[in-house]
Amino acid sequence: MKALLKYTSLALVILTTTVIQYSFLPHFTVMGIAPNILFILFFTFVFFESNASYFDAILTTFTIGFFIDIFSQFYFGSTIFFLFVLLFLVKTMMHFLQERQEKYFLIYFIALFVTTFTLYSAILDFTTTKSLLIDLLCNTILAIVVFLIYQFLNIRNPKQLRLFS
Amino acid sequence: MNAFLKKKNLRLPLPQANRQFSLISWRNIVIGFIIALFIFGFLYLFEAPVKNTFYTITSPFSQILWQTGQGSSGFLSSFWKARSLTQENNNLKQENQQLLSNITVLSEALRQDQAIKQVIQNTQSSNFKLILAENIGIDLANDFLLINKGSSDGISENMPVISSTKALYGKISKVYKNFSQVMLISSKQSVVDAKIQNADITKTPILGAVKGSGNSLLYLDLVALDAQINTQDVLITSGQEGIFPKNLLIGRISSVDKNDLKPFQTASILPLSNIGQTDNVFIITNYKK
Structure with missing residues (x-):
């Protein structure tokens, strides 16, 4: 019952984010670029929930990729596949950086976010260099804000925001 | 070494564990691959109904959010400019586009055959059979728009999509039962x-x-x-x-x-x-x- 509630709420959060991403945020653009909150949600989950089970990580990645694919004009499943590649990449990098994570947490977060977002934009959005820079800047700032909020709430109540603990 | 271990009834835990781990991993990989293949195959085959169902469920919320976003973006811009100025600017833009459209039609008609051509042109332009559709969502990264009219409304691929002032938006690129995807002219594929x-x-x-x-x-x-x-x-x-x-x-x-x-x-x-x-x-x- 608890698990069902957990996965249903997770699916609802992703669904709401998807609708906001494609129907609300396009009205708030900077040089034609809107923040990619779905990707930020994916990355934040993968980064903070590094101890979550593989099943949870796979399920979250699949759900986010599925909703992105719904609005995408590419083959259905291409975003899911690519997000799995990024999940593997982030998990691998997190594994190697684990020892020093506490010390340079934000720096690791930014570095990993920039790397994965660049890959994502270049491959799935075919973004050019100029717009990629604006896109990257806009999304990194928003991701840092999410990072700080997440960390602040986590310090105050470590169990509150964790989706999988 | 092996004889010694056998004598002491000991085992070689690490290689054995590794072998077992590797066997389990391979089995998991194969199972995972089959499941992935099944899911991707399912998604590929049932792409249109899955998307259509999703759009049907979310379209009421999408429309509300679209209108809220539109209102909010106008509201936010009014912090920088007076609200009346934004409204006036929008009206002028619309009027300007309408005038441009008229000038275009008139110039073209004049160039070809003055008055007669002008009449033909006006008749031609009013002969379009138009279907009104509402915007539901937009993929800004790839310049694709989602509208709430589909094959059941008589929409088919490659139909032109325009504004009320005859400005071109793009063409229909994919049609579902109740929804369609519009490839905007700003898309890299256009x-x-x-x-x-x-x-x-x-x-x-x-x-x-x-x-x-x-x-x-x-x-x-x-x-x-x-x-x-x-x-x-x-x-x-x-x-x-x-x-x-x-x-x-x-x-x-x-x-x-x-x-x-x-x-x-x-x-x-x-x-x-x-x-x-x-x-x-x-x-x-x-x-x-």
Whole structure:
């Protein structure tokens, strides 16, 4: 019952984010670029929930990729596949950086976010260099804000925001 | 070594564990691969009904959010400019586009055959059978729009999508039962045959191709080097590719890039259609060259 509630709420959060991403945020653009909150949600989950089970990580990645694919004009499943590649990449990098994570947490977060977002934009959005820079800047700032909020709430109540603990 | 272990009834834990781990891993990989193949196959086969169902469920929320976003963005911009100014500016823009559309039609008619052609042109333009559709969502990264009309409303692929002021948005790229995807002219996959409407009607129009460069941006390509392009020139569809009717507004030239080392000159375009500022689009259902 608890698990069902957990996965249903997770699916609802992703669904709401998807609708906001494609129907609300396009009205708030900077040089034609809107923040990619779905990707930020994916990355934040993968980064903070590094101890979550593989099943949870796979399920979250699949759900986010599925909703992105719904609005995408590419083959259905291409975003899911690519997000799995990024999940593997982030998990691998997190594994190697684990020892020093506490010390340079934000720096690791930014570095990993920039790397994965660049890959994502270049491959799935075919973004050019100029717009990629604006896109990257806009999304990194928003991701840092999410990072700080997440960390602040986590310090105050470590169990509150964790989706999988 | 092995004899010693056997004698002491000991085992070699690490290699054995590794072997077992590797066996389990391979089995998991194969199972995972089969499951993935099954899921991707399912998604590929049932893409249209899955998407249509999803759009049907989310479209009421999407429409509310679209309208809220539109209102909020206008509200936010009023912090920078007075609200009345924004409204007035929008009205003037719309009026300006309407006038541009009229000028285009009139100029074209005059160039060909003065008054008679003008009447024919007006008749032609009013002969379009239009379907009104509401915007539901937009994929800004790839310049694709989602509208709430589909095959059940008589929509089919490659139908032109325009604004109320006859500014071109794009064409229908994918059709579902109740929804359709519109490839905007700013999409990187979009190419539209266009011409520059000269104010001087005795001059031959300059032909070129309007290509999308993503993020709602356009550029003009394949224009002969000796052609004279000026900023603020208005671009309209030439109708040569057979998908779009001629004389639909595309945009204005914002800057020209002329280089003798390149075979053609290019120009940046400021689109006349802003998808973020409208709820509705029109689909021309009866245009066939």
